[in-house]
Amino acid sequence: MDRDLHAARDLVAGLAERAGRLQLDRRGTLRVGAPKAHVNDVVSDVDIASEQLIVDAIRAAWPDDAVQAEEGHGRDGTSGWTWIVDPLDGTRNYISRTGPWSVCIALRQQDQLRMAVVHEPVAGETFSAIDGGGAFLNGGPLVAPAGVPLEKALVGVSFQPNPATKERAARVVRELLPVVGDIRRLPAALNLVYQAAGRLDGGLALDTFLWDIAAGALIAREAGIVLGGHGPDFSTELTIGAAPSLWPELSERVRAAA
Template sequence: MDRDLIAARDLAADLAVRAGRLQLDRRDTLTMGAPKAHANDVVSDVDIASERLIVDAVTAAWPDDAVQAEEGHGRPGDSGWSWVVDPLDGTRNYISRTGPWSVCIALYQGDHARMAIVHDPAAGETFSALDGGGAFLDGEPIRASSGPPLAEALIGVSFQPNPRTKDRAGRVIRELLPLSGDIRRIPAALNLVYQACGRLDGGLALDTKLWDIAAGALIAREAGVVLGGHGPDFSTELTIGAGPALWPELAERVRAAA
């Protein structure tokens, strides 16, 4: 079944901006829910309201599409198309006011990502990509860093804050920090889109979920970021990204430690 990807992108961008505005408006009055998988896996009523806003609109526009959504508003579909939604990637940053967060929407045809939006509400920035159509920031084309050597590179690090993954992240950081220019911890979607626009030279994400990386990965790839994991394909268990020049050394170091 054909799909107007430009129309899908435009709707997703509008929904992401609307969800981001909701998050900014309700930040002072949010209500926390019970932790999910572990004590550091937090959720608020704003996460849930943002997801509902996005999923309701997508379902109204394409009722036969499937939806995978972090906060439980997913649904099956039979069109061959599926939406992958993280309504608020970086909830801990959002509620504590200690860093950035984003709204992430990706559209898949089968197992293939075809459209992606990552919106940063605080910065008012929207990153987008269509499969084979390049990557953009607020409508302007973006490209990945040409890549300084690892000793000068700024590397993004993303990981789930559960005990097992924190131990993995500690090993990777101990390996990378003395060898790299510096590192930044940042939510996974922004890690990937910052690589796409050259703000980060490379990055890695450990033990994510598909909704954490689906949108950012397509944007990064369309901008020229090389992505992989322990093998040639990235995964939710390990995603490594960098420009072509930096990729071999960064990937070798991360794979050895992760």
Template sequence: MERDLSGVRELASDLAVRAGRLQLERRDTLRVGAPKAHANDVVSDVDIASERLIVDAVHAAWPDDAMLAEEGNGRRGTSGWNWVIDPLDGTRNYISRTGPWSVCIALYHGDEPRMAVVHEPVANETFSAIAGGGAFLNGEPLRVAGGPPLEKALVGVSFQPNPATKERAARVIRQLLPVSGDIRRLPAALNLVYLAAGRLDGGLALDTNLWDIAAGALVAREAGVTLGGHGTDFTPELTIGAAPELWPALSELVRSAA
């Protein structure tokens, strides 16, 4: 069954903004819980409250849809539509006040991403996309340019901070940093949407989860960013994005190092 994706995006954008507002309001009173998968995999009560806000509203609107949500509020569905939700991508930045974070909501039909929203609360920026309909920032269209050569490129780097992935990231950075213009470490979703906005020329993400990259990847692709991984498409294990002219050099280096 088809769905009014423009209306879906409007609701998802509103929910992301509301979750972001909650995160700003509760930042001074947040409580950090026990780590999840490893010592650096932190979660706060604000992550959980933000997810509940989004999940409850989506379930009320489309009770037959499935959900994959980072903090455990997923459910099976029967409609063929699946929501992928990261209520607070960049929790360590949020808790420590050392960098940006975002609210991420994506909608799939089967295996195909159809709609995406990434909201950055501090800057009040909402990136969004509908498959085949382009990418937008606060309603204005985004289209990536060709990109500089690698030696002048600004490249975003995202990775899970578990011991094995940090070793893998170190190998990539060791190869990338001397030959690129510079690098920035960012949460995965913002890495991808900043590519779409032309703030970064290239980006890579290592060992993420689908909820980290689903929304940002659709925004990036709809803006004309070239995406891939070890094969012809990106995966949570390895996601590489770049402006088209930068793609061959960056993807070759990252694939060999990763």
């Protein structure tokens, strides 16, 4: 069974923006819970409230769909469609007030990503994409530029802050920093959509979860960013993105170190 992906995109973009407003309104009164997988894996009551808002609305609109959600509000479905939800990608930035974060929602039919939304609350920017239908920023078309030489490239770096992944990230940064223009550490979804918007020339993400990268990956791909890792597509272990002219050299450098 197919569905109207444009209508779905518009509905969940509104949900993401509502969650973003909640996050801005409650930032001064948030409560941080116990760490999850490791000491740097933090969660707040705002993460949980944001996910509840999004998942409740998705269940009401599409009761037969499955949901994969970071903070535990997932469920099985029978329709063959799955919603992938990260209600607050970049919780550490949000809590510490040291950088951007986003609300991420993607829709997958079987194993194919079909629609995605990434909303950045502070900037009021909503990135979106429809499979085969292009990428958008606040409703306007989004096409990544061709790229720059490696020595001028601004490269985003994203990774889970557990001890083993930090060791991997350190190897990659040691390899890249002398040969690129500069690097930026960002949450994975914003890393990918900033490539789509031409704010970054390339980027990589190490040891993420599907909800961290699914929405951003579809938006980047639809804007013309080349994606891959140790295989021909994005993966939770390693995702490399770059403008087409930069891809061969950047991906070679990252794969050698990661």
